[in-house]
Amino acid sequence: MLTARTKTGKTICLGYDYKKETLLSFREKEEFICPVCSEGVTLKLGEQRIFHFAHKRGGTCNEFHDGETEIHMEGKLQLYHWLRNQNIPAILEYYDQEIHQRPDIMFNYHGKKYALEYQCSPLPEQIFNKRTRTYLQNGYTPLWILSNDHLHFKKSNIVSLANFDYLFLRTSAAGTLYIPTYCPEKRLFHFINSIIPFSVKNAFAGHTVYRLEQMDLQRLLEPGSTFKKLTFTSWEAELDQFKLNWSLNPGAHSNRFLHELYNQNMNLFLLPAEIGLPVPHSLFFQTSTIVWQTYLFLDVLADKNPGDMVTLNEISSQIKRRIKRKELSIRRMPQLEKVNVMVPVNEYLYLLELLGILSKWDETTFQLRQKIKIPMSNREKEEAQFFLQQKIKTISSK
Ligand SMILES: [Zn+2]
16 A cells, blocks of 8 residues: 555655655654554565555455555556646545545546546455445546456457456446556556447457557546447357357357257357347347347247337336346446446347338337348358348448
């Protein structure tokens, strides 16, 4: 930790660049205590590590454990200096007595109070959620920044994201969804945006990198949209690969979704071309796109004939039923105000409307214009895919 109190109540913050001699003389004269547990801490002034305070052995403080990594201390120091250099009032390791929480950095900006947490080590999701909720309930805007070590790009536009990484997803006021990460060694911010998952773990995503010096707080909070167009062919290719891996997975035989397909006389490799389409908010589901779109087809569209009505109510109650049975799940992203899976569903319905499958009747009702066909052979599937690609090209060139 980088902030402690003296017995006389003075706060010593190592974020101010004290000279070593000054700190040595502090150490001679003062006894330091932890602001959280009030136990004694030692000021460490070694050559190997950043100057810091450490609990004396046997301490029971759970807020600061001495296992705090160098990279974490380095990162929060850099971010703290970065804010101060922009004349933003910031306090390092501010301990809020009322909520018993201590963000890495607390700062005020445009009349709002922020709690910045720079996270290097994995944190149980429960604790992450509880801290975030407490911040939100007490007038803080949480700003979680992930250590960049957590990011794994499989290709330049494909990133592997664990459920933990999605906890860091935030939104700009303009609605851009992004995950901010920071690397103190290279002094670089990375933004992951336009995230469109094709499986629970892997997603197409945009990736922008900024040097610390080029970046200001405004841009960190409002990064603007850098939406990259996704080509249908690369999407299809990844989706096919995903289906293949999935079917070869040893757990496939016990997979409920694959079982249901089988019982419906359907096959993972012969799904209608309209199932598994990318939509901007599909990350709201923690279930892969193929699965929720297949369920929508089976539960609502498959038994209907052209001219029949499809209501949002009907769709929503089918989705709720699937969620209750744990066949669909909603992604937990505590920094977003609301995660409503009807958002991606509506985007999908709109796409089906553009493709001529549905037409909008009124605000909550669609009419089926054309049945979605299940291909009977690979040839039929390829034809359907080709046909769909042509349609999408025409739509997106309009
Ligand atoms: Zn303590």
